[in-house]
Amino acid sequence: MSGGARPIVAIIKEESRPDASRIRGMVREAVDLLGGVGRFVGPGSHVVIKTNIFAPYPPPVSVDRHTTAAVVELCRAAGARRVTVVEGVSVGTKMGRGETTERVMRELGVRRAVEQAGGDIVCLDDTPRVRVEVPGGVVHHQLDYPEIVLRADVLVDLCAMKTHVNTLITMGIKNFHGLLTDEEKYYGHRDDLDVKLVDILRVRQPDLVIVDGLLAMEGDGAGEYGVPVPMNLIMAGDNVVATDAVGASVMGFDPLDVPAVRIAAHARMGPADLGDIEVRGRAVEEVRRRFQPPFNWFRPVDRFVTGSFENVHVFIGGACPWCWLMTALIGRQLGLTAPRQWSVIVGSDPKVPSRLPSEPKHTIVLGDCACAATGPVKELRNSLLIRREGLIAPGCPTFRPTLARLEEYLVEIGAVTAEMLEMKRLFIKQKCFDYYRKVDPTWEPEPVAEPAAGSRRGGAEGEESP
Known part of the structure; x- marks a missing residue:
């Protein structure tokens, strides 16, 4: 990428798990290193935040509710008239776990945290959509795109830091997969998935990217089979490709080994070479940890x-x-x-x-x-x-x-019983909940009725992202 100012990516890290107050400070400091929230959010603007909460599990599967609330508060303090957090759970979450976006948002405490911070939530399952052209699209030439995202004054990409069996990592680029309809999500999970992810960016790139790396994930992500990695960091960037490139390097991967980053850089959407990116705050070398890749990548x-x-x-x-x-x-x-x-x-x-x-x-x-x-x-x-x-x-x-x-x-055929499958599902969910309670003792899942067993079709093994 040549000409013009270099994209900026900021890294803020703590040595131990920060509390909610410190998380707010970390988000603010990271954005300040980009030039301040006023560079992105103006008075009276409508800010849409695309978060990553694709399954009914707390961090590291999902973005931390404290991080989400911190971004909402930051935008409101900058004068935004409305801050909307949007998400649509994955096809696997609907089919394999019998969950809805609304139910997941409530159970994980995200809805309450967002509303207390002054924001609102729109679930993308049934939101109005607009048929849009994809300029230069390779896999997608048109998309049914969420109207609320298309019309937003400011678009924030709030993503997690995780490995992924299909894409090696999932951060800012992969997070936008959750904007699509269920059909577009599902039938795109082929060997052209990474080209498709870049096509989604051709419609609209985020104005601001924030990476929740407080509790990251390695191994067989991006769902409940991944392994938590306490990183205690927040990243922010003004270009999604550059941010993912820096994030990949923080995780110990060559950015060019991440197909979506490589393809997006080839399409001149941003740099994959860290020499073309200005990193502020902590240096990549200071915070780098070599993540275990998914089983099919090593x-x-x-x-x-x-x-x-x-x-x-x-x-x-x-x-x-x-x-x-x-x-x-x-x-x-x-x-x-x-x-x-x-x-x-x-x-x-x-x-x-x-x-x-x-x-x-x-x-x-x-x-x-x-x-x-x-x-x-x-x-x-x-x-x-x-x-x-x-x-x-x-x-x-x-x-x-x-x-x-x-x-x-x-x-x-009697190889397993329905009760065995249900017990496995509940065991995995409880294990995820118990782990995160130890990380954040202030968290408790909000009581919501368990989905009926008949609403689930297929297990969670091999889960994709949104």
């Missing part, structure tokens, strides 16, 4: 697909990266059902033996490509359909409906 994904589970036999050929990842996630689940032997058939041209090592009822044909394959795979698929055995799981990507149908099928 080893080839086939390590977790072929020959990984004694009772799972995978026949794969001509498959895209997403189907490789989904097969790894499904293999984990099937591996727990040993000694039952399973055959999983994946890809556009999979080769299968004349006799499978599994019974027909323990055979899965995964994804649109395998379902459309010819030759022996077609004969096998037709046989399974006629006999009403096995699991035929089309989809591109083959994601949440596949996980949903798989769980239903495992219950149907």
Whole structure:
């Protein structure tokens, strides 16, 4: 990126967990290092804050409610007439966890914190949308974009600092995925996801980016299977690509290893080279910690697909990266059902033996490509359909409906029980809650009715972001 002033990214860090008052101070100090909130927010403006609260779990899965409230207060103090926090939980949260955005906002205490700070909340599930052109779009040429975001005087990107199985990290760029409709979110989770994320930025880039790195996440993020990392830092930036590049470096990753950062920089939306970015406050080297990447980023994904589970036999050929990842996630689940032997058939041209090592009822044909394959795979698929055995799981990507149908099928054949699946879900949720209570003893989930078990379709394994 050449010409003009360099983007600025500010880093504020504490040595121990800050309380709510200090979090407000950290947010203010970070924005002051960019030139002050008045550089972004004028009197009488309507500020929209896109937060990251895609699932019913507290930090590090979600942005801290104290950080959200601090940003609202800062904008109100600058004279904003209205400050609106927007979010739409992920497709996986709706299908796999039976949750709604409103319910998650209430349970995590976000709604109360925002309203006490002088803001309001708009859930993007049913908000009015405008069909907009995507200038220079590659994957998306048009999008159904939230009208409230499009019309905002100021757009703030308030994101978490996490690893992500699909995108390596999720920060400012990935956070805007939550602006899309459920259909656009879901069907974009393919190997062109990162190009799609950059397309979303082509409609409107944020004016201000704030990264909640108080309690970050490493490992198999961005959901409940990630590992908390107390970083005790807040970042702010005036360019989302530059902010993500600095954030990636803070996490110990080369920014160019983050596909969305690399693609956005190539599109001249901002720099990925830290030499083209002015970092203020703490230096990157002072705060850097090498995060553990997701399992599929530090080893080839086939390590977790072929020959990984004694009772799972995978026949794969001509498959895209997403189907490789989904097969790894499904293999984990099937591996727990040993000694039952399973055959999983994946890809556009999979080769299968004349006799499978599994019974027909323990055979899965995964994804649109395998379902459309010819030759022996077609004969096998037709046989399974006629006999009403096995699991035929089309989809591109083959994601949440596949996980949903798989769980239903495992219950149907007696491999697991619905009660076991529900106990697992509640155990994971309670574990996340108990951990965050220790981090922030002032937090308690607000009482809301648990979603009915029938409203959930599919487990949370392999969760995507919004």
